[in-house]
Amino acid sequence: MRRFYALALLAAALLVLGSCERQPRLVILHTNDTHSHFEPIRSGADAGKGGAIERAAFIDSVRNAVGEDKVLLLHAGDFSQGTSYFSELGGQLEPRVINDMRYDCVTLGNHEFDNGIEDLAGRLARLEGTKVVSANIDVSQFELGKYVQPYAIIEKAGLRIGVIGLETNLSANVSATISSRIPQMDNVEVTNKWASYLHDSEKCDLIILLSHIGYDEDQKLVPQTRHIDLVIGGHSHTFVDGFVYVEDLDGRKVPIITDGCFGLDMGEVRFY
Incomplete structure (x- = not known):
């Protein structure tokens, strides 16, 4: 289940390292596109893999090993839809699982809107302490x-961590009766706006883009931005082995990672 990567955190710069024996300063655990898969896959090549119990056990094992204050748990969207748990229970189980696993922050995927705007508000109201971020949609009305x-700004292990969320193009992925009611802003503009704010005004030590625009789109976005230290993506259900590095406007190599779908993998990024 685990995909492990180690990074060094030095003056907001990220450098690849090999396997490290010493204790990490920060561990980021991340998932995306779990799509209401609470049980392991039942058939096919991935039979027996995944499942909420296995994910929760792995999360707890990392928290116990390094200390809860050093673990940041993120979800890059589409925690809804995909099994009868969602369709039969109306999406009521997903907030409970997010609460039980103690996610620090999630962004919204297009499938979060499948039951409508008002329904989503009711489900998010049940979250207990989990921050929800999405910078390129306006739902203030x-x-x-x-x-x-x-x-969101989250403090872990003495670090101020800024997390910016991005939603995919709703007009192409959600019913027009829903997407037409939600203004959507330019991804580059909002990313640079909030990344600059978190870097300059909030003095964040680390800025993460929690993206649900797709792996290829993440790679197109980064060269037009600055101040992003790590991209954790979703939407495209892309399975990758390791980071891809893309240079930003300042020539910094920004790592991008994503974790397939259905909770088959959970990413683990360690900072030293």
């Missing part, structure tokens, strides 16, 4: 706006 912010 709805009840949903109470639960969704463009960014």
